[in-house]
Amino acid sequence: MIIDYRYHIASLVAVFIALGIGILVGSAVLGNEGIVERQKQLADRLEIQLEELRDKNEAVQARANNLEIDNNIQKQFEKQVLPPLVAGKLSGKRLAIVETNSYGFRDDLINALTMAGATVQSVTTVLDGFELTNRKDRIISELNLKENEDEKIIKLLAAETARGILTGEKQAMLNTLAQVDLLELSGDYGVPIDGIIFIGGSQDQTLVKTENLDYPMIDYFLQQKLPVFGVEETNVTFSYMKSYQKKRVSTVDNVETVPGQLALVMAIAGKPGHYGVKPTAKQLLPPFETTGGVGSGQSVSGNTRP
Incomplete structure (x- = not known):
């Protein structure tokens, strides 16, 4: 089964948006540089995870494409070899x-x-x-x-x-x-x-x-x-x-x-x-x-x- 990471990516994007809003609110209202820094660190980690998920999704998609090509080749092969194998039997x-x-x-x-x-x-x-x-x-x-x-x-x-x-x-x-x-x-x-x-x-x-x-x-x-x-x-x-x-x-x-x-x-x-x-x-x-x-x-x- 092909794993689709789009749902995970969408979730991470939503987290980024929430963090962005949190950073703005933290800067404007609290003025607490420590909170803002921690939020930035968390955002950096999430960005790394997002990039890893993108890489995995690309690898899975490439594998799926190769399997589809192999499957099509197999089907073509079978269609070509069946007639001579059954002819006259x-x-x-x-x-x-x-x-x-x-x-x-x-x-x-x-x-x-x-x-x-x-x-x-x-x-x-x-x-x-x-x-x-x-x-x-x-x-x-x-x-x-x-x-x-x-x-x-x-x-x-x-x-x-x-x-x-x-x-x-x-x-x-x-x-x-x-x-x-x-x-x-x-x-x-x-x-x-x-x-x-x-x-x-x-x-x-x-x-x-x-x-x-x-x-x-x-x-x-x-x-x-x-x-x-x-x-x-x-x-x-x-x-x-x-x-x-x-x-x-x-x-x-x-x-x-x-x-x-x-x-x-x-x-x-x-x-x-x-x-x-x-x-x-x-x-x-x-x-x-x-x-x-x-x-x-x-x-x-x-x-x-x-």
């Missing part, structure tokens, strides 16, 4: 994305998957964690549901949404949920897919419904022998990684970053694991093979943990 793969935290995700995730040769067939966003408030009666009526408990309804909707993504048989139900603002639908449904990416992690605890929402969907896809990958961004307040890992699916906890996107591509390409920067991760990246330098075909580990 997912050639022909057809993927579906399911987002259960309602926040949306960055376009560069799909860009990374596309650069790797994959096609994102559909993106399904669950809104408000399938919150049924003011919608329950309509949903029960229009979908002819026999369940009445919220948790059971959410589990049912989750499982049927997963079925609709894969088979296309539940398009009417998906459209109904979209009409009541419980789903956002994009892409083609009922087409063959080779894997599903779940985007979780939340800033709002009320949206954390992994057992009722994520699990029924994940279970359905796993039952269909399809690989599932659970991802989230680094700075989420409530992480889903432990919950996803209970289902024995690969996870990436920093998917908004280039290393996270590379890890996801490699996991989909056949190197499952738990990748990222959080305590739930085992490695930053999967091991990968080089064609030179270290030795042809030699495995190089992306492990950053002791």
